[in-house]
Amino acid sequence: MTRRAVVITGATLNLGFEAARSIALGTYPGSKEDPDEYLIYILARTDNKAADAINKEAAAAGKPHRAVFRRLNLSDLTSVREFGTAWAEGVAAGNTRDYPPIQALVLSAGLQFPGALETVESTGLEATFAVNHVGHALLFHLLAPYLDATSPTAARVVVVSSGTHDPAQKSGLPDAKYTSAKDLAHPPPDMVNIKGRQRYSSSKLANVLWTYALVRHLKEAGKLTGKDTSKGGIAANAFDPGLMPGSGLARKGTGIEQFLWNHVLPHIKPLLRLAFGTPNVHTTETSGRNLARLAVGPGGSGDPDLTDGLVQGVSGKYYEIRRPIKSSVDSYDEAKQEDLWDWTIRYLTKGNASEEARFRAFR
Template identity: 80%
Template sequence: MTRRAVLITGGTLNLGFEAARTIALGHYPGSKEDPDKYLLVLLSRTDKNNAADAINKQAAAAGKPHRAVFRRLDLADLQGVRQFGRTWAEGVAAGNTQDFPPIQTLLLNAGLQFPAELVTVPSSGLEATFAVNHVGHALLFHLLAPYLDAAVSPTGARVVVTSSGTHDPAQKSGVPDAVYTSAEDLAHPPPDMVHVPGRQRYASSKLANVLWTYALARHLQQAGKLAGRDTQKYPGITANAFDPGLIPGTGLLRSGTGVERFLWNNVLPHIMPVLRMAYSTPNVNTAETSGRNLARLAVGPGGSGGEDSTDGIVQGISGKYYEMRRPIPTSKDSYVEAKQEDLWDWTIRYLAKGNAPEEARFREFR
């Protein structure tokens, strides 16, 4: 079986690292029926803990054929994202299948939260939360879409976007309600949105993740590139979103105050049962637990039961939002097609910047 690549943004720490480790060790549901060998590409600004080496040592000790590599990627740096895309394209063109194999899955997982009122990216002028959590990921997808080689894999190629329950006001997460007026307002906040709290910007970016995922599934279908349930007969790409739940101790609050970071890293991880009761949800998890759930969506070959059931089939399924191991409804705003299309069109136009051939390629997934 041809080795397949699984690219994971935020892959060196916390949820992304645990998803990669789970795949490498074969600890996801259905792993025994999965014939693929994986190259786990851990994308992040740094790999201070030598995450790829740690995964390789554990995989080798377990006798698994998978391997991991670290490659630097800063999602806020759109020119850097473009360079990564060019490097991948050049590697494929050169026939270097060892380092640039067909892509099985894009796990668009990395996320940042800035408690300050407004942080912008100097190189682009974009609001930083939206830039990292959405724009950089969207560019990465469009650059790599031609290399999502569904025909090689028995389970089809996949895109999984890590979102958050904070996108849905009905979940009462304690974060200010997400607001989507337009993509342009999130990218370049007008004067009346400059003082929006940073955590509301985060929630709004997570709503954008869901809107974009739904739009992606629809446009893949319109282009004839959406995978069907029988991925052997109808190869293509699936697109879904994932809510990892509240995971205390991760790097999400690294831009928070000293008190916030202390509570997040040293107190909350030890009171998860209390947090589940306080938020009236079981979706308060360790990174290991959520990593297994994310790995299932990334490479799990199927499932048992209907697609809407816990641990149901995931092969050939698109347009779902998974909480833990079950798809659930999302916020009212997330289903508004006009908002989905506003984000979809703005994103492609912004990324192409008037380059008509590139805009056409992005719209046609080529």
Template identity: 45%
Template sequence: MAYKSTILITGGTSGLGYHAALDMARACPDSQVIVSSRSDKEQVAASINKMLGQSNVVYVPLDLGDLAKVRAYAKDFAVAQHPPIQALVLNAGLQFPGEVKTTVDGLEATFGINHVGHALLFHLLVPYLADNARVVITSSGTHDPEQWSGMPLPVYTSAEELAYPTTEFTASHSGRQRYTTSKLCNVLWAYALARRLSEQVPARGITVTAMDPGLMPGTGLGREAGTVARFLFSKVMPRTIPLMRVLARTDNIHHPSESGAALARLAVGDDDGVRGVTGKYFEGHREIRSSKDSYDVKKQNDLWQWTVESLSGGDEETRKRFDEFR
């Protein structure tokens, strides 16, 4: 079958990503849906196809913690000649409790996977984005100090410090704080990207939004945590969501299927609340304001410039390509 467009989601084989991929595949049977993550042990693509009686979902492995593999992934995408990307959903995310862990490229792993790997993927796939394509980034309400989550508050010093936390101050941050800071980076980068796309290539109509899926017990986000924490998060908490909402005095606690539907809406929904919307932040289905720090243009520009410079390796021609979206 010749598909009219491509929908690509990272972290699409479990939890939030799986449910979003399922909803997008159901809503867009004439689009190729690519689910990408480090592995697909549950054969998710085949499972979705069987469930829907379709064949438009495929799995393509992607390791965001290895920039060489991200580059290879983008090269393979070009060679495969997929139809233009209508929705690029940058959803994958990890947190690493405890001491600092690094990627194969020497980056602090939370920042490297949740931000840098995704940023590189976007820049490499720009030529294959369709006009009016949507870029959707999964962030988290934990990035906002005004939304109490029980998580440590994010601390944005500089992108360089986050990438290479060698000082006593940043190296001593907890793994959970590195996670909330990476989620702040997701929103900072989303706003910086939306602004540059609107200024440089307005005719392409590419939009960028970020979303907080809420607390979702049962997802694989905490798979790097200890045995007891993993058991509570994956087995106990999913059974007590209604009680948790009452005790926490918030309705922003969801089953992954609920948040997956909200993420799919941002990517492929056709209502006025999402069509043409850019540079905005959503809590599930609702557009809301993000944290005060996320609107700090100096922080946005620091993250943007560091990212482009780092990914280009200092080469001026490569830097222009990463910074101009042509």
């Protein structure tokens, strides 16, 4: 049994927690075929003893997997760098018990700020974009050298997006708008007063744009896995967990919004499916199990373009739970993908040529 790490952001609550729990308990689709032992890193700003709860359940079920909590604030790039440094130092010291090769990096955390423009004090970045994209991108680049590209199921990066990124899905949120990464990071005067929920949908579009750019650059660097994962490499995909009433997404909303989200909507999911014209309304547990499948599921069967098809060695897909679907028209715009990719690396490295070279080469 090989010991590998799974790193999940926002994993103390809701979707991220349920994904971590599903991995620990082996309840994700295909788990019976998976021989690995996982050390699950639960990353969040505050410790609510989620790791302890998962470990208690896993031990009672006789599972070998264990979870550990590590503090990480995605809006604070110093916090992200400290985590990356700790990982690098642990690997350099040969501490494979606490820092085993990373099987999966699951970028799950997400925040929504419905009100007026909010910025991060330390950087001046618009808060939604800072948390949902910038902090995650830095975490990826710091941990990329430690992704287990020799894993028989391929190392994986899963970016949690949302159907709200696609105007064609008519999610009820304002349409996502991408003019440039610079505009999302530091809104110009004509973008200061747009609705906070549009900032959220735009950040979710950025998640898909970045995922597709990542796949292209991994391929160019010779690091993208193929379907024959025995040759090594890294896979990357985006994931839409669907509408999950009762999750923490409304915690920045008004009192009425929070009440409806937490106490009313979770009980009328069938009506919500009818109202939105989609079956993509789920509990966090259901979405979490399927997120876990993409992260560590050992394979799948059949055509990768079909529901429940092959996931091992597959990249560049946008999954709606277990169904790969087309993402928004804008998400396939390579000029926008490259604008985001290039701006992100230049912003994160701030003129440090050696670090920029490492980030671009995934070293």
